[in-house]
Amino acid sequence: MSTRTDVVIVGGGPVGLATAIAARHAGMKVMLADHAVPPIDKACGEGLMPDGLESLAAVGVTIPVENAFQFRGIRFREGETSVDATFPRGVGYGVRRTVLHDLLTQRAEEAGVDLRWGTRVSAIADGRVTLNDEEVRCDWIIGADGQASQVRERMQIGRTQTELRRYGFRQHFALTPWTDYVEVYWSDHGQVYVTPVAEDQVCVALITADPHLRLSCLSTFFPELAEKLSGANASSREQGAITLTRQLDTVCAGNIALVGEASGSVDAITGEGMSLGFRQAVAVVEAMQSGSLASYARAHIEIGKPARRMSMLMLSMGNRRWLRHRTLRALSSRPELFAQMLSIHVGESKLRDFGLERALTLGWRMLYTQGEA
Template identity: 30%
Template sequence: MSTPPAQTDVLVVGAGPAGSAAAAWAARAGLDVVLADAAVFPRDKTCGDGLTPRAIGELQKLGLEDWLRAHTVNQGLRAHGFGQTLLLPWPGGSLPAWGSAVARTELDDHLRTTAIKSGATAVDGIRAVDVRMEGGRVAAVVFERAAVAGKAHYEIACKRLVVADGVRSPLGKLLGREWHRDTVYGVAGRSYVTSGMSDDPWISSHLELRGEDDEILSGYGWIFPLGTGEVNVGVGTLATAKRPANIAIKPLMSFYADQRRDEFDLHGELRAPTSALLPMGGAVSHVAGPNWALIGDAAACVNPLNGEGIDYGLESGRMVVDVMAAHDDLSGAWPAQLREHYGESFSIARRLAGLVTVPKVLPTFGPAGMRSDWLMTLALRWMGNLVTDEDRDRSARVWRWAGRRSLARDARPPFA
């Protein structure tokens, strides 16, 4: 649109998976919705592009299964490391038993289109630069659009504000969001490259990620087939304030890709290399106010054990609409909902991920784990948080049990 609407029931800032899901669900609930983004779509986003069964389940709820199945479908994870290669099918349970991978340029554009078809009004190319408060509530958001003769400013008044503007969350910062780096966070890079294994039915992760000096790093490398003639190649490492990641991520990614060229039939130079810093496991505070809420990456809804965030973005976009329908004041209700849904799993996951940053932990325990298909299948389910409240099997009960005890020991619980 050339000029944004002046007011709306629900204003969603950020049109990634979280924002578009929130806009779609709010519009389907009969609300007037504006979905705004600083970029002009289609646009790229730093991501591994992988869609785990948890993300597939949310996309099914949005009615996108047929669209997804027209893309690549994968059976599970091919895990490499410490002299072993294991094929680990997706564990299923109450979640779908398949995954996929779609480049974010296409995925995000399609999700935004889904929100528009659901009834949301989308405006791109406008950046949120300020908020106008009235009585402690957000009355309006001020946007800026670059124009030929300077910058044009717009104000959109709203009854409710959903902040989904990504890991840096500039609008969240204006509202008081704070990222706490005492718990684990991620540093990741991704690129694309032509591959003869673009139709491989398995995603691959190398759990023994080594640097150019042959040292084992606290992270992993991945190769995700896209079914387009290319694969997504990337690396991610873990860090904390005490043990920061002093790694040049793009050179490490190139080194990793060069090591895998023959095995994965990679050809040519890496395309569109990008990197990002990832707050994880709910390591942010002030995620809501009386009539506003942070979701997705802005609320650090990222799995500390695998860096996955698309599924949590889609989930939190759906959940925030339910919470808005049930509560007039979101300042306590939304953090409580996030902690109820993610607190236990995020707490134990970031505790385990923090252990991986301790020198010698991964070299000591990694080889033992990779010698057991059973242990690695269990690890895949736990690392991917492929456990839902509906699951009653033993491994699900153990994961929830560990999460409850971890949460009780947290000096700062997730989202606090």
């Protein structure tokens, strides 16, 4: 049996669903297939930056405020050192991954996407995808099937140029958030993100290069955070995932494109994984409308540049205690520099806007604090 559609999307995570919704709004007939069946969860920090919310809005998806917790900025902490900054415009949302996935699934159904949950993709070729025993002919194929993308592997799209592997572990705790910032706790053993996701719940996510480290080790390596969580009941089981830094030399081949983690990824330390994927969803649909994926290949590079730069800086801080201590102390003494860096990170400013004067000021502050590191 053969079926005809405009677009087949392989992978039904948030980015695949956002791409499907955007394509439907562009007037395309869309089929989405995933071997999993909702509700679908995945270990992540569960924070959406303002630029990620704007990208979702661009595909017609708005998260009701009652389903999320608004946070107004980012705070870095290590020991007695702390620095924070508010977003230059808008707020971020802490939202449970399952809540987000359910919301996107509902929007996709309302938009008329043909959702094929529990469906095995058994073959992929140019203009054809076999779902279970059904051959589907299409104009476009989108691989949104994650780090181990079968679309990428089967069609041999892209060679890996860089790759770094770390590990993430996430759990929720039932307590009232103590701040309306996402807090990032630093140590020699990794970083812990604390994201408020409801009025009575926080998400705690550990990112580390040590595959044996777990959230049960917080009291040893992150004592300040462990004290805040003391007495709180866990409201979910601990869940793990691999976080990859991966860059491909291409994300398109003919009428096939990769989006989300299938197309490469930045370390979870940036907090921008889904935001990047939502922007890619918009860009790939615009390219399909033009009749060529060439513009998406170019857009994909530009979309990822700021996050890759920030990832490199933050990973360097994590791996080098002296650099981390000097940077955090320098930023805490000049918090306006941290605010400018956050503005660049969420796309409100360009790197060139940071300016020579600010760069020299940060460098001087780091040298000034050398004796304290």
